[in-house]
Amino acid sequence: MSLGKNLQYLRQLSGSMTQEALADKLNVSRQTISKWEMDAANPEMEKALELCKIFNCSLDNLFREDLDKRSDKYSNLRIEEVAGFRYVEYTVISTDPEGDAIDRVIKFAKENGDENPRIIGWDFPKLSMEQVNVFHMHGYTAAWILPQGINSVDLKIKEQNAHKYVAIHIDRPFDNPFVTIPGAYGTLNDFMRTNGLIHVENEVIPCFETYGENMDVYIACK
Numbered sequence: 001m002s003l004g005k006n007l008q009y010l011r012q013l014s015g016s017m018t019q020e021a022l023a024d025k026l027n028v029s030r031q032t033i034s035k036w037e038m039d040a041a042n043p044e045m046e047k048a049l050e051l052c053k054i055f056n057c058s059l060d061n062l063f064r065e066d067l068d069k070r071s072d073k074y075s076n077l078r079i080e081e082v083a084g085f086r087y088v089e090y091t092v093i094s095t096d097p098e099g100d101a102i103d104r105v106i107k108f109a110k111e112n113g114d115e116n117p118r119i120i121g122w123d124f125p126k127l128s129m130e131q132v133n134v135f136h137m138h139g140y141t142a143a144w145i146l147p148q149g150i151n152s153v154d155l156k157i158k159e160q161n162a163h164k165y166v167a168i169h170i171d172r173p174f175d176n177p178f179v180t181i182p183g184a185y186g187t188l189n190d191f192m193r194t195n196g197l198i199h200v201e202n203e204v205i206p207c208f209e210t211y212g213e214n215m216d217v218y219i220a221c222k
Helices: 003-013 017-028 030-037 043-053 061-064 096-111 129-133 177-194
Strands: 072-081 085-094 118-124 138-145 159-162 163-170 207-210 215-220
Touching: 003 017, 003 030, 003 043, 003 177, 017 043, 017 163, 030 061, 030 207, 072 177, 072 215, 085 118, 096 118, 096 138, 096 159, 163 177, 177 215
Parallel strands: none
Antiparallel strands: 072 163, 085 138, 085 159, 118 138, 118 207, 163 215, 207 215
């Protein structure tokens, strides 16, 4: 764990805040911020509490955790207004549901004339404890974003209005998916907390991932 690395990370999440801008907020010199970020000195308690207030974090976050779990695979961390869209979805519950769910909606899209379908997906949370703990199952929902002109299909069409999301791009997420993808969600959650954004879960898809060799991860916010 490193206070210095955590400070650098939190500044970057806060609109790439400069050392000078942070120093002004704390009424200290830029050199003082630089010393903290090089782990050459620690802030006094009063300044540490001010840092927590500025970055919406706790003292434990600041001093005892390794906040920055990013990798060079991440880029384009942003707030994005996602346009409204129509979609159909398909859920699989099994020990390995992602591939089955995605393959099913891709096949369904192509059967309905879309040769290059836009696919998104998200974890399906409504499982019993027996399914999770005894049978080691989990759920995954894949969705086909309906293009203009397709208005009648065999699955129920759902609609989502335009909504604000935080998002991040991942290059080659499946090189190490059990580290890279959760790390992306962790980075987005840090970004939301630092910037005072709240996760939205009702009347909108709360979070989703795009499908492909590269991936964008989205979390709904307000």
